[in-house]
Amino acid sequence: DYNPLTPALIKQLCAIVGERNVIHDDHEKLEVYAKDELPGEHYAHLPEAVVKPTTTEEVSAVMKLANENHIPVTPRGAGTGLAGGAIPMYGGILLSLERMNRIVEVDVKNLVVVTEPGVVTNEINEAANAYGLFYAGYPMSLLSCFIGGNVATNAGGGKAVKYGVTNRYVLGLEVVLPNGEIVQFGGKRFKDVVGYNLVQLMVGSEGTLGVITKIILKLIPLPKVTIDLLALFSTLDEAIAAIPGVMTHSGTLPTAIEFMSPYAVQVSAKYLNEELPLDKAGGLLLIEVDGSSEEELIPVYEAIGEGCEKGGAFEVYVAPNATTQERMWALRRNIAEALMTVSPVQTSQDVVVPISRIPDLMHALDEVAGQYDVLFPAYGHAGDGNVHIRIIKKPEMSMERWNEIETELLTALFMAVTDLGGTISGEHGIGMKKKKYIRMALDENILALSRGIKKVFDPNHIMNPGKVFPE
Secondary structure, three states: OOOOOOHHHHHHHHHHHOHHHEEOOOHHHHHOOOOOOOOOHHHOOOOOEEEOOOOHHHHHHHHHHHHHOOOOEEEEOOOOOOOOOOOOOOOOEEEEOOOOOOEEEEEOOOOEEEEOOOOEHHHHHHHHHOOOEEOOOOOOOOOOOEHHHHHHHOOOOOOHHHHOOHHHOEEEEEEEOOOOOEEEEEOOOOOOOOOOOHHHHHOOOOOOOOEEEEEEEEOEEOOOEEEEEEEEEOOHHHHHHOHHHHHHHHOOOOOEEEEEOHHHHHHHHHHHOOOOOHHHOOEEEEEEEEEOOHHHHHHHHHHHHHHHHHOOOOEEEEEOOHHHHHHHHHHHHOHHHHHOOOOOOEEEEEEEOOHHHHHHHHHHHHHHHHHHOOEOOEEEEOOOOEEEEEEEOOOOOOHHHHHHHHHHHHHHHHHHHHHOOOEOOOOOOOOOOOHHHHHHOOOHHHHHHHHHHHHHHOOOOOEOOOOOOOO
């Protein structure tokens, strides 16, 4: 029931942000904004116009115009999401925040950074590192994603074991509500229990409640030394079972504990021409520790290595310098890209289960993969139970068969996850991809409360419609 963008409304949008910053009637340019990194061209939806504001006031004017004329608005950052959260399902306005790309302030005295949403996440750390500080909540894609998208999805990454994810570091937000009103939630303060915590309500709301235009992030001291270990186990069960012992034996919480299933890491190793003896490993753990000095970390990583060996590791490699560390992390970071060489037809999922149930999930995946004759490589953040899964069509399978079974595969996967006490997303969000499965994770009472919150913020339902909530 949304209204179309008329020539008169396009003219008003041009008056707000400038004609150069409105794209319309150009199919090729609009196509760039029709999808994010969610695999599958069938997910694409063309916006009627792309609008690129540079100030909060421009965002406010656009939202007021859209709300008054019942035009849907889809906020977009870098477009690197994997759940279709930035896809304009109902056309309307694609509000690209790419030009709101200033780091407003690195406030060393208060240990915070103030940033606009279109800043590449890695640039925040580059700015903070100059002062001996860093932003610890960043995801693995920090070189390409925008901080606004990180906040909108509550993104996480490999360092979450020790440092947590995005929401731990968001102290304040400037938000434009759907009616154009500009509000400030939180601020440069580490404690605040006055009223409901609306900062954390906005974090992870996936653009359905308002447009984030400024972000205040907590910074912490930059570790001076980082050391990585790669532990090879005969089975994945041994690798996961070793994690509690790794933590207790060393007496230190590692910065990261990543796991890789055999197939995933072997494909990545082949892709990178890596010659480590990975073919003997049934499970691998990539463990990182950091601290203020190498002397401080020596007993820590030695204890972690001993813990891995007690847990069954037959080889533990230590990477004390940047060159060998990059060699290890390249295996993990390049898994997704390497798997695309196996087959371009695949779906990417991220789920969460209790840490101890990761092996049970792997066994369940093997059963589903055998039933449907597909590949189910997995990898992810073993330290917090966040598992990334690629469901891959074998080259010999027809597209007709793939299209027939894709929904069945996802249903079987999410059933296995919830049966193990897990949930259907850990850091990618729900977007449009997972909304029809959300009832497997949330009951109707929770959904009703969530819809009530949505209605309070957005009574006309113009903010990123078609996302999160099932039809």
